[in-house]
Amino acid sequence: xxxxxxxxxxxNLMQQTSAVTVRDxxxxxxxxxxxxxxxxxxLGERGLLERTHGGAIATQEVLAEGNALYEMYSYADRxxxxxxxxxxxxxxxxxYVSDGDSILINAGTTTHAMAQALRGHQHLHAITNxxxxxxxxxxxxxxxxxxxxxxxxxxxxxxxxxxDQERFDDFQxxxxxxxxxxxxxNGFYMRDNEDAAMNRAFIxxxxxxxxxxxxxxxxxxxxxxxxxxxxxxxxxxxxxANHNQLAAIEAQGVEVVITG
Numbered sequence: 001x002x003x004x005x006x007x008x009x010x011x012n013l014m015q016q017t018s019a020v021t022v023r024d025x026x027x028x029x030x031x032x033x034x035x036x037x038x039x040x041x042x043l044g045e046r047g048l049l050e051r052t053h054g055g056a057i058a059t060q061e062v063l064a065e066g067n068a069l070y071e072m073y074s075y076a077d078r079x080x081x082x083x084x085x086x087x088x089x090x091x092x093x094x095x096y097v098s099d100g101d102s103i104l105i106n107a108g109t110t111t112h113a114m115a116q117a118l119r120g121h122q123h124l125h126a127i128t129n130x131x132x133x134x135x136x137x138x139x140x141x142x143x144x145x146x147x148x149x150x151x152x153x154x155x156x157x158x159x160x161x162x163x164d165q166e167r168f169d170d171f172q173x174x175x176x177x178x179x180x181x182x183x184x185x186n187g188f189y190m191r192d193n194e195d196a197a198m199n200r201a202f203i204x205x206x207x208x209x210x211x212x213x214x215x216x217x218x219x220x221x222x223x224x225x226x227x228x229x230x231x232x233x234x235x236x237x238x239x240x241a242n243h244n245q246l247a248a249i250e251a252q253g254v255e256v257v258i259t260g
Contacts, residue, residue: 108179
């Protein structure tokens with residue numbers, strides 16, 4: 001396991017339990033206590049935790065905001081995390097899009113990968129708030145790309161707007177493809193309330209919704225639920241995802257597609 005992935009999973013655990021011990025983490029990740037102490041030291045230097053005797057506790061900022069992992073990495077960093085899984089999810093999602101479709105794709109690294117997978121499609125009409133998504137789709141002369149306006153968030157490479165600032169009355173959106181920060185049996189989540197509200201507007205505008213989420217999103221924490229699961233939704237994830245959790249989601253009428 002790469003150091004970045006291990007440290008990400010440590011922060012995931014801390015957002016759920018608030019405190020961890022070196023011994024438990026060494027056992028969890030099948031590595032040495034020395035390696036774990038080094039991880040905790042680096043995370044502590046970034047202000048993401050406070051060291052204690054034999055372990056660490058999450059800072060109040062981390063617990064309150066639920067955004068430690070997001071703030072820890074740049075967009076470029078996140079783009080390379082779980083890159084293989086994201087590419088497989090993106091290729092799978094692209095198979096649900098036909099030439100000439102009108103779709104909505106939100107901002108994110110997984111949806112950016114999907115935009116790359118869609119470049120061979122013909123005559124697409126795509127609505128997005130993602131800068132990298134728009135740029136990638138715009139490289140195709142056969143795509144009509146509509147960029148939503150809003151507050152520029154460079155960390156997300158996105159335009160974020162209040163839902164009442166955007167109207168979708170003039171669009172017929174067959175399907176929305178959404179990347180999210182976290183998923184659970186209770187629904188899918190964002191770390192920012194404004195972002196979550198915007199994605200609710202996306203869902204309301206689409207006939208069907210596909211959530212793109214690699215296995216780490218099942219372990220992640222985010223404070224603001226976009227929506228609960230229902231039969232309108234499809235989830236595409238990878239084979240490393242917890243199958244018991246996926247079964248609980250599927251039992252709610254969700255189509256669960258596993259890549260790899």
